[in-house]
Amino acid sequence: MGTITNLLLCSFVVVVAVVAVAEVDLMPDRPFLRVELNEQATLECCCSTRVESLQLQWVKRALAHNVTLDPENVTFTDRVKRDERKESDQFCGILRFKSVELRDSGLYQCMLLNRNSMTHGTYLQVYKPLEKTINLSEKTKNKILAAEGILLLLCVLLPATTLLCQSKKLNDLERKKGQKEEENIYQGLNLDDCSAAYDQIERSQAHGPYQDVCNVIEEEEEIQLEKP
Template structure:
């Protein structure tokens, strides 16, 4: 609740002071590497020189805290400079840390004016460290080994299927041959011989008797009846 109240109060003060002071646009966002150098700047146009005080607003556990004064030290310095359009304050970080992340604002004040600038959000990041520090030669060897393993994973199943197909084909041929051999099992050879002789005799003499010559040949040849 206090944060919301402060925000509306600051907005009201800014509106009241716009007639005397014109704020120049701040840089909205600045991303800096950990232990890097960063410079934040806030400027305004006015006939009178105002006092600069740097504040930081941070967010903790989804709650935005009230602005706090930036501690000036050897690593964090502040200076002012005059430009052709007005005056500026520069906040310099010689080596930013992760806890320096936040929204930085300038508090401008004198006897009649008290207001915050728009502010710049400083984001300090740390690059991801390599879990395994491998050289390029080692990476190439690993990729080659992965390619060989992938090839084997494709080749071995295919070779196994081909071998199984050949075995099934050989078993099928053996089965057909065994069935052909079993056709003649259980047959009586004497019956087969008699049947064969009858077929041969029928083919040699014909299936019918000669009616015209039956009397003449009755004594000599015994014709078979149909």
């Protein structure tokens, strides 16, 4: 009788466990949470179930030297606390950080103690903000931006003004050079020679074209030809 009773009890426990497992569906977790150092953080793992209560255990997987370590149970303190929430057919486990530290970074998962399964988990990243090297007020920043704008404008205008001045000087030099070349054309010329040459040209045009005479031809009227 005792053996039969034990068998019946074991069968009942197995059936209850199977029913409980079948009635629990894991819900997707928040995959990533990034929190600033010394700020608060809240993680949740939820499942859909008809069971009145579930036993959840929070575990953490840390990363060291690009290697994921084995999961370890989360230690609860005054800074790290756990909580639970039951709403209709949804059961949630809550992990609250009063003030996160850099060593809190890692993957947090919920392990269901009454079944061999774990939630997908949420990776908590704790970061330290960059400290300002020079703490400047907004008014000072605006003044610096205005000064940079003025310097930029000067960097554009000064080279352009210099190029315009150089171009004007080159044009003046070219004009003076042209005038000097025109003066050099007439420099050194004798006006008397020019007048004599001009008179000869005028005389030749008045007497007609030049004539070449090879033999002396005697005619009744002697024609005197002007030598070219």
